[in-house]
Amino acid sequence: MTRFPIIPSLEGDVHVILVGNPNVGKSALFGALTGRYVEISNFPGTTVELSTGHTDGMPLVDTPGIQSLHARSDDERVTRDILLERGGSLVLQVADARNLRRSLLLTMQLAELDRPLLLDVNMVDEARERGIQVDVVHLEQLLGAQVVPTVAVTGEGIETLRSRFQTARPVRHRVRYDAAIEEAVARLAPLLEGRDGDERAIALMILAGDAELAARCGGAHRAEIEALVARTAERYPRPLHFVLTGQRLRAVDELVAAVVRHPETRQAHAGETLGRLALHPVWGVAVLIAVLALFYLFVGRLGAGVCVNWMEKVFFGRGVNPLATWLAGFIPVPLVRDLLVGEYGLITMALTYGIAIVLPIVLTFFIAFGLLEDSGYLPRLAVMMDRPFKALGLNGKAVLPMVLGLGCDTMATMTTRILETRKDRLMVTLLLALGVPCSAQLGVIMGMTAYLPPAAIVVWGAVVTGVMFAVGWAASRVIPGERSDFILELPPIRRPQLVNIVIKTVARLEWYLKEVLPLFALGTLLLFVLDRTGALHLLERWAAPLVEGGLGLPRATTASFIVGFLRRDYGAAGLFALARAGALSVPQVLVSLVVITLFVPCVANVLVIAREHGTKVAFWVVGFVFPFAFAVGVLLHFGLLVFGVHF
Numbered sequence: 001m002t003r004f005p006i007i008p009s010l011e012g013d014v015h016v017i018l019v020g021n022p023n024v025g026k027s028a029l030f031g032a033l034t035g036r037y038v039e040i041s042n043f044p045g046t047t048v049e050l051s052t053g054h055t056d057g058m059p060l061v062d063t064p065g066i067q068s069l070h071a072r073s074d075d076e077r078v079t080r081d082i083l084l085e086r087g088g089s090l091v092l093q094v095a096d097a098r099n100l101r102r103s104l105l106l107t108m109q110l111a112e113l114d115r116p117l118l119l120d121v122n123m124v125d126e127a128r129e130r131g132i133q134v135d136v137v138h139l140e141q142l143l144g145a146q147v148v149p150t151v152a153v154t155g156e157g158i159e160t161l162r163s164r165f166q167t168a169r170p171v172r173h174r175v176r177y178d179a180a181i182e183e184a185v186a187r188l189a190p191l192l193e194g195r196d197g198d199e200r201a202i203a204l205m206i207l208a209g210d211a212e213l214a215a216r217c218g219g220a221h222r223a224e225i226e227a228l229v230a231r232t233a234e235r236y237p238r239p240l241h242f243v244l245t246g247q248r249l250r251a252v253d254e255l256v257a258a259v260v261r262h263p264e265t266r267q268a269h270a271g272e273t274l275g276r277l278a279l280h281p282v283w284g285v286a287v288l289i290a291v292l293a294l295f296y297l298f299v300g301r302l303g304a305g306v307c308v309n310w311m312e313k314v315f316f317g318r319g320v321n322p323l324a325t326w327l328a329g330f331i332p333v334p335l336v337r338d339l340l341v342g343e344y345g346l347i348t349m350a351l352t353y354g355i356a357i358v359l360p361i362v363l364t365f366f367i368a369f370g371l372l373e374d375s376g377y378l379p380r381l382a383v384m385m386d387r388p389f390k391a392l393g394l395n396g397k398a399v400l401p402m403v404l405g406l407g408c409d410t411m412a413t414m415t416t417r418i419l420e421t422r423k424d425r426l427m428v429t430l431l432l433a434l435g436v437p438c439s440a441q442l443g444v445i446m447g448m449t450a451y452l453p454p455a456a457i458v459v460w461g462a463v464v465t466g467v468m469f470a471v472g473w474a475a476s477r478v479i480p481g482e483r484s485d486f487i488l489e490l491p492p493i494r495r496p497q498l499v500n501i502v503i504k505t506v507a508r509l510e511w512y513l514k515e516v517l518p519l520f521a522l523g524t525l526l527l528f529v530l531d532r533t534g535a536l537h538l539l540e541r542w543a544a545p546l547v548e549g550g551l552g553l554p555r556a557t558t559a560s561f562i563v564g565f566l567r568r569d570y571g572a573a574g575l576f577a578l579a580r581a582g583a584l585s586v587p588q589v590l591v592s593l594v595v596i597t598l599f600v601p602c603v604a605n606v607l608v609i610a611r612e613h614g615t616k617v618a619f620w621v622v623g624f625v626f627p628f629a630f631a632v633g634v635l636l637h638f639g640l641l642v643f644g645v646h647f
Contacts, residue, residue, distance in 0.1 A: 020094035067210075097149070145170065214229070308361065343531070362512055382397060441572045536559065587646060
């Protein structure tokens with residue numbers, strides 16, 4: 001039997017494999033079944049993360065959401081491989097009660113594996129709100145497999161679902177293809193070396209164009225398999241993938257017609273109306289502007305203004321720092337006192353930056369970003385940006401990793417696996433490293449914009465956006481490869497759930513406190529050592545021609561750029577502190593904002609780029625981004641001088 005790689009946490013028998021399309025509530029169901037205790041690990045040879053847990057003592061693995069077993073991305077390949085490797089496991093498919101047609105199309109493919117399958121028709125509450133009725137009993141009779149309705153977020157139907165694990169059975173309802181397809185399957189199956197029971201399913205995947213699977217399972221018969229697929233394809237005017245999908249859809253439409261009832265007339269749901277507006281060529285732009293304006297008011301004004309002002313001036317300015325300074329006075333060693341409460345002290349600088357300045361901004365950003373995630377707006381943003389991104393040689397799907405980069409560039413770099421071609425993944429990785437600030441950095445940047453007039457904010461946005469498009473356009477012509485198609489499922493616009501926002505925000509704050517604060521402390525320690533040894537003064541003098549002459553910034557900003565190598569957001573926090581102290585003029589704030597936005601990615605992101613694409617790619621990304629960011633800043637500085645722009 002051809003073996004597929006197994007991650008260590010999946011060794012042994014995996015009894016339940018959770019499968020489903022994106023946005024069907026699969027993760028919510030996984031949490032309900034496992035009690036939210038999960039282990040995260042990567043599938044071998046990829047950066048695709050899998051969640052594993054246990055339900056009633058049975059191992060459960062949550063696979064990436066897929067549209068089809070015809071694998072076109074790393075996510076779909078991983079799900080396919082797990083299904084093929086774990087022949088004795090139960091397949092638990094999560095379906096969307098509001099769009100059963102899409103889910104049943106995947107069911108027809110899973111049925112070809114001839115595995116015990118339990119179909120969970122999820123989100124029946126939202127279907128009821130829309131007047132959609134699903135006859136679960138009749139669907140179970142037609143499929144021959146057990147079907148359970150659930151509402152994963154409330155726990156409705158979960159216990160019934162658990163009770164069906166031991167009695168699950170394969171789907172009896174199978175798609176019968178036309179004579180040419182069936183003949184090709186019959187000839188392909190004996191050529192698949194070492195398979196046991198999966199020949200028909202694998203043969204259909206190979207006919208759909210899965211060349212990688214053909215190479216892995218064909219062995220010595222690979223050339224014969226390729227010739228047979230080519231001969232079969234000659235009989236049809238369309239690619240075999242579309243032929244197979246079309247014949248499956250006919251079977252699915254018969255099932256849907258028999259078990260789903262839609263209301264004859266109904267008023268549009270408020271979320272549906274807003275969802276359509278968000279996609280409108282004109283109103284969609286208005287919705288985007290409104291979202292950005294609210295985002296800015298919440299993060300830039302409330303977080304970076306009101307909250308930071310109170311934390312820095314009251315909580316730390318009148319409480320923490322004076323108390324720490326008084327207590328440090330009892331320490332007899334001056335060096336230790338200065339390390340704690342001096343100019344580059346771990347309390348007076350690292351904690352003040354990390355807690356008083358950055359944490360309020362990050363907190364408000366995480367809340368706002370969680371609201372956007374939970375509402376279903378982000379995929380609509382991807383659709384809106386599809387046309388502009390085509391100018392870069394990308395499509396709207398690339399927006400999703402870049403929007404996720406606003407949370408964490410490191411995580412976003414790993415999510416580029418959802419893109420189908422290596423060219424797309426390399427381009428988005430470059431753009432993430434170049435001009436997509438992470439949450440902490442973006443929050444500080446939004447705080448700095450409070451010290452800029454509207455015209456300067458427009459210039460900053462125009463420069464960063466123009467640079468991103470220019471680099472993307474050039475990269476699309478330098479990096480070899482083909483562009484991919486844009487296929488994206490749009491979830492409905494929903495009212496964000498408070499519990500989800502709280503869970504996400506707490507988890508992200510935990511990440512910030514564990515990962516970012518220690519690096520802030522390390523950066524402060526680095527500055528302390530450089531200052532005490534005189535190296536900081538030497539670096540400032542060496543950098544003076546670039547920082548003072550080229551960028552037109554005061555020498556004090558050099559320290560921010562130095563620690564920016566460790567964490568971009570730490571560097572941004574240093575510039576923010578200078579801006580708040582009035583040490584930077586409006587043009588200087590603008591130039592420093594542009595440079596720190598385009599600055600090199602953090603150390604963690606560089607390591608992930610190396611793991612994703614290799615050390616050579618990581619080297620070239622950093623080698624390009626660093627000098628390029630300063631070059632843009634120099635050009636902007638002299639441009640402002642030449643045109644006499646002072647705002």
